[in-house]
Structures are given as C-alpha cells and as structure tokens.
Amino acid sequence: MPLVIPDISLSIAAPEVGLAILICVVVVADLFTSMENKAGMGILSLAGVAILGLIVLFQWGGGVRTTFSGFYIADNFSSFVKMVVVVTTAFTILLSLQYAKMEKINYGEFYVMILFAVFGMLVMASGNDLISIYLGLETMSISSYVLVSFIRHDPLSREAGLKYFLMGAFTSGILLYGIALTYGLTGATSLTEIAKALSGLQGAAIIADPVMVFSLILFVAGFGFKLALVPFHMWLPDAYTGAPTSITAFMSVAVKMATLAAVIRVFFIAFPALAGKWNLLLWLLTVFTMVWGNVAAIAQTNLKRMLAYSSIAHAGYIMLGIVTTTKIVGGKVVFTPDGISAVLFYLVAYMVTNLGAFGMLIYLCREDFRGDNIEDWRGIGQDHPWAGMAFVVFFLSLGGFPPTAGFVGKLFLFGTAIQNEYYWLAVIGILASAVSIYYYFRVVMVMYMEPRGESQPAIEFSKAPSIFVALLVLVLATIYLGLFPGSIIAAAKSSVAGLL
Amino acid sequence: MVPLSHYLALGAVVFVIGAAGVLMRRNAIIILMSIELMLNAVNITLVGFSRQWGDLTGQVLAIFVITVAAAEAAVGLAILISLNRDRSVLNVDEVNLLKW
Numbered sequence: 001m002p003l004v005i006p007d008i009s010l011s012i013a014a015p016e017v018g019l020a021i022l023i024c025v026v027v028v029a030d031l032f033t034s035m036e037n038k039a040g041m042g043i044l045s046l047a048g049v050a051i052l053g054l055i056v057l058f059q060w061g062g063g064v065r066t067t068f069s070g071f072y073i074a075d076n077f078s079s080f081v082k083m084v085v086v087v088t089t090a091f092t093i094l095l096s097l098q099y100a101k102m103e104k105i106n107y108g109e110f111y112v113m114i115l116f117a118v119f120g121m122l123v124m125a126s127g128n129d130l131i132s133i134y135l136g137l138e139t140m141s142i143s144s145y146v147l148v149s150f151i152r153h154d155p156l157s158r159e160a161g162l163k164y165f166l167m168g169a170f171t172s173g174i175l176l177y178g179i180a181l182t183y184g185l186t187g188a189t190s191l192t193e194i195a196k197a198l199s200g201l202q203g204a205a206i207i208a209d210p211v212m213v214f215s216l217i218l219f220v221a222g223f224g225f226k227l228a229l230v231p232f233h234m235w236l237p238d239a240y241t242g243a244p245t246s247i248t249a250f251m252s253v254a255v256k257m258a259t260l261a262a263v264i265r266v267f268f269i270a271f272p273a274l275a276g277k278w279n280l281l282l283w284l285l286t287v288f289t290m291v292w293g294n295v296a297a298i299a300q301t302n303l304k305r306m307l308a309y310s311s312i313a314h315a316g317y318i319m320l321g322i323v324t325t326t327k328i329v330g331g332k333v334v335f336t337p338d339g340i341s342a343v344l345f346y347l348v349a350y351m352v353t354n355l356g357a358f359g360m361l362i363y364l365c366r367e368d369f370r371g372d373n374i375e376d377w378r379g380i381g382q383d384h385p386w387a388g389m390a391f392v393v394f395f396l397s398l399g400g401f402p403p404t405a406g407f408v409g410k411l412f413l414f415g416t417a418i419q420n421e422y423y424w425l426a427v428i429g430i431l432a433s434a435v436s437i438y439y440y441f442r443v444v445m446v447m448y449m450e451p452r453g454e455s456q457p458a459i460e461f462s463k464a465p466s467i468f469v470a471l472l473v474l475v476l477a478t479i480y481l482g483l484f485p486g487s488i489i490a491a492a493k494s495s496v497a498g499l500l
Numbered sequence: 501m502v503p504l505s506h507y508l509a510l511g512a513v514v515f516v517i518g519a520a521g522v523l524m525r526r527n528a529i530i531i532l533m534s535i536e537l538m539l540n541a542v543n544i545t546l547v548g549f550s551r552q553w554g555d556l557t558g559q560v561l562a563i564f565v566i567t568v569a570a571a572e573a574a575v576g577l578a579i580l581i582s583l584n585r586d587r588s589v590l591n592v593d594e595v596n597l598l599k600w
Binding site: 130131134135138142145146149152155156158159160161162163165166169170172173174176177179180181183184187188189237238241242 | 508511515518522528531532541542548552555558560561564565571572576579580582595598
C-alpha cells in the first residue's frame with residue numbers, strides 16, 4: 001500500500017491554529033497570575049479574540065478552499081459564521097470581566113473554557129465531513145457543560161449543568177448512530193461524497209431504503225436537541241436559567257450559530273436528494289417551536305427563564321428560514337439562496353439583541369442580588385430612564401418592531417416564506433410573534449408603570465465600564481442594523497452564493 | 501467470517517438497551533453508563549460497516565468516538581461529584597430546583 005501524504009495547509013485553517021495557540025498562551029499565563037488579577041486573563045483572551053477576528057476577516061472572499069483531506073473547508077459561509085461567533089465571544093468576555101468577580105467564578109479556566117467552546121464552533125463552521133462536524137460539536141458541547149455548571153457553589157448552576165450534560169450526551173449518541181447508518185449506506189463520511197452516493201440510479205435505491213429515512217430522522221432529532229427545537233427543548237430553559245448569565249448569552253447566540261452552520265451544511269450539501277423528507281420533518285418542528293416557545297414564555301415570572309423560552313421561539317423563526325429555502329418547482333426540489341441569507345442576517349440581528357438583553361441582566365446584577373425576576377425591574381424606567389430605554393430597544397428588536405434589527409430580520413424571513421409559497425408557515429410565524437409582543441411588553445410595563453416596592457432593594461447598576469461600553473455598542477448596533485442593514489445583507493448573500 | 505448483519509443486529513440491540521436505560525432509569529450514574537452503551541453500540545456498527553466497505557474511515561471515527569466518550573465521562577462525573585458535595589443526590593427526579 002503506497003503511503004499517501006495528506007494535503008495539509010495550515011494557512012487555510014489559520015483561525016483554528018491561531019485560536020489553539022491563544023488557548024495555550026492563556027492556560028500557561030493563568031498559572032502565573034494571582035487570584036486577584038484573573039480578570040487579566042479575560043483581557044488577554046479579548047485581545048486574542050480581536051486578532052482572531054482580523055484573521056477571519058482576512059479570509060473573507062478567498063474563495064472555496066479545502067484542506068486536511070477534505071475534512072476542512074474555508075469559504076465565505078464559514079467566514080461569516082466564524083465572524084458572528086468571534087464577535088459574540090468578544091462581547092461575552094466583556095460582559096464577564098466584572099460579572100465573574102461578582103459570582104465568584106473569576107478563574108482563568110472560565111475564559112479558557114469559553115475559548116475551547118469557540119474552537120469547537122470554528123471547526124463546526126468549517127466542517128466538510130461528518131467526522132469533523134461531530135468532533136467540533138463535541139468540543140463545543142463538552143466545554144459548554146463545564147461553563148453551565150461553573151458556579152460550583154450555586155445549586156441551580158450545578159443542576160443546570162447535570163441536566164444539560166445528560167441531555168447533550170444522549171443527543172450525541174443519537175446523532176452518532178445516524179452518522180454510522182449513513183456511513184453504512186453510502187460508504188462515505190465526507191459531505192460531498194455522501195451527496196454523490198445518494199445521486200443517480202444507485203442513490204435512488206439507497207433513498208428508498210427505510211434505514212436511510214431512519215438515519216435522517218436521527219439526524220433531525222440530534223440537531224433538533226442541540227438547537228432546542230420543540231419537542232426536544234426540555235433542557236434549554238433549565239440550562240439557561242442556571243448558567244452564569246454571560247454564558248447564557250454566549251450559548252443562546254454562538255452555540256446556535258455554529259450548530260446551524262453544521263445543519264445547513266449537512267442537510268443542503270450532503271442530503272439534497274432527501275430534501276422532500278427532511279423538509280417536512282423540519283416544517284413540523286418549526287411550527288411546534290414557534291408556537292410553544294412563545295406560549296410557554298407568557299407564564300414565566302423569571303426574566304432569565306422568559307428570555308430562555310423566547311430564544312426557543314427565535315430558534316423557530318431561524319428554522320423557518322431553513323425550511324423555506326427549499327422550493328418545489330414542477331415536482332423538482334430547488335434551493336433558493338434567499339432563505340439561508342435571511343437566516344444569516346437574522347442571526348446577526350439576534351446576536352446584538354440577545355447579547356444586549358442578557359447584558360441588561362448582568363448590568364443590574366450585584367453580589368447579593370441577582371435581579372433576574374421580572375418584578376426586580378419595577379420602577380426602573382422612572383428612576384433610570386436611559387437604562388430603561390436600552391432595555392426597551394432590545395425588547396422592540398426581539399418583538400420585531402421597526403426601526404430595530406429584529407424587524408428587518410423578521411421581514412426577510414417572512415418575506416422569503418411568502419415568496420416561496422409557504423403561506424401557512426408565514427401566518428403561524430406572524431401570529432406567534434404577535435403573541436411574543438405580549439410577554440416582552442409586560443416587562444416594559446413593569447419597568448415603567450409599576451412603582452418600586454418598599455421591600456425591594458434600591459436599584460444600583462454595575463459601575464464597570466466594560467459592561468457599560470458593551471451595552472452601549474449593542475444598543476447602537478441594534479438600531480443601526482434596523483436602519484442600515486444593507487452591508488450585512490450583502491455579506492450574507494455573498495456567503496450563501498458559493499454554498500448552494 | 502461473521503457476516504455484517506450480526507454486527508448490525510448487535511449494535512442495534514445494544515443501542516436500544518442504552519437508549520431505554522437513559523429514558524427509564526433514574527440513577528444519574530446508570531444514565532451515564534447507558535449513554536456509554538449507546539456510544540459503544542455506534543462503535544460496533546461503525547467497525548462492522550468499515551469492514552464491509554473495506555475502508556478505514558469508520559474505524560477512525562470509532563477511535564474518535566472512544567476519545568470523546570472518555571472526555572464526556574470525565575466532565576459528567578465531575579458535574580455529578582460537585583452536585584453531590586452538599587447533598588447526596590443520585591436520583592435525577594430529586595434534582596428539581598429548576599422546573600418548567
């Protein structure tokens with residue numbers, strides 16, 4: 001057997017290589033830092049992440065390149081996803097710098113685990129093979145189990161960690177069985193090879209095989225768990241409530257973004273031949289997710305938990321974009337790029353909005369007072385009009401009102417749905433998002449209409465400049481994307497262009 | 501030579517036992533063991549298919565799965581220990597501070 005030297009070009013995988021170096025640097029530097037100065041690790045990670053952002057930006061527009069024997073692909077789509085992940089990470093670290101001190105989790109490992117999770121996400125964004133996607137997914141998940149249960153002295157956080165871990169590990173088992181069956185039927189794990197095996201006459205026989213359909217269901221269930229689509233969402237409210245708030249913000253954006261990148265690649269690149277089948281499954285999950293996420297959020301009294309349910313609902317809107325990408329023209333399945341570019345834009349809008357909403361919770365948080373119940377926000381609109389206004393902007397964007405980013409995002413998503421003749425899905429989505437206005441504005445009402453109770457502690461926002469700067473940027477970005485979405489939309493369109 | 505169907509049947513049976521264990525048993529450590537069973541069932545399936553196709557990809561993935569399972573077990577047991585520090589809970593039904 002001849003020895004084949006695989007083609008490995010590290011420059012194509014520069015973001016991952018750079019991040020791996022950064023992780024090593026932070027781990028080692030952490031050893032020489034005293035307990036009081038651990039925030040320095042955060043600043044070091046932040047600087048590293050900023051350089052990482054530049055590397056990713058530099059890769060934009062470099063065309064489609066693969067390396068590591070086709071395991072790794074670098075194209076505009078992966079660069080777009082990585083950019084969102086990197087920006088989310090930067091904001092997460094900014095929000096954590098002081099918050100970690102308050103929650104007494106100010107260890108260097110906190111930032112290291114975030115970076116490990118980011119490493120997994122970058123690999124997922126560039127995964128061109130079921131093996132690399134699986135490994136990225138696991139690197140991301142295992143790091144997030146640790147991050148969720150990071151507040152060791154808080155029973156809520158430990159419990160959230162256990163639940164997230166058990167559900168997550170179970171899910172990877174399910175997903176893996178799907179991967180194994182697909183490998184068995186097609187003889188390949190590379191996404192393009194699978195697509196090749198499923199096309200043509202021989203492919204028609206495999207597609208008709210019930211085992212293939214079963215493996216597709218396992219894929220949908222596995223990814224559905226990770227994205228928390230109803231009915232696979234049970235872990236999410238618990239994990240999001242118990243986790244440190246900055247980690248909740250991180251997971252609600254970055255983990256979703258990376259998983260979605262993997263979902264898009266697997267379903268659109270590897271299984272286009274089965275589009276009719278998975279589209280139907282995802283259609284059902286989308287409807288359940290949009291409806292149940294919004295309905296269950298109404299009953300919540302804990303703001304963090306309410307935002308957790310709202311993020312389930314938003315996962316539903318995002319899946320709506322994935323479903324509506326598939327269009328049937330004359331009995332043949334066609335992919336229209338509008339759906340995915342709408343999804344990518346929506347994720348950017350959702351990133352600035354959701355990071356901001358969770359950031360407001362961190363802003364109010366003090367050592368002896370978490371402030372994540374809705375009634376803790378009583379009277380804040382009257383006493384602190386600017387902070388109240390910031391929160392209102394985020395709620396407007398989450399509810400989809402102009403002139404915010406969320407409005408443009410929803411406009412595109414529902415516009416694509418109508419354009420590709422998914423009328424029912426659009427109607428259900430719009431009705432569901434009308435329901436969401438009720439619970440978002442209940443918080444606004446509590447902030448502005450209800451006076452602060454006698455027994456409630458006085459409002460005292462965090463004085464850390466890092467949190468203030470992060471929130472200011474997020475508010476401005478939310479409004480800016482609502483008024484001038486053009487550049488991000490163009491970027492989203494060009495990142496999809498090379499994909500489908 | 502053992503035919504492929506034997507590998508697949510064994511894999512499927514072990515996977516179902518593992519999945520049933522996760523869904524029905526209430527002891528967190530037994531749930532963890534059941535998850536390991538599921539992963540090992542996948543490994544059996546992968547190696548069987550790998551032999552059938554005559555290429556090594558399946559075996560490579562199986563080795564990765566074993567590695568990931570080890571990492572997962574380490575993190576999972578650490579979370580269980582931290583949960584057990586102040587109160588001895590192994591039954592997942594008693595882990596119920598967060599509801600709905």
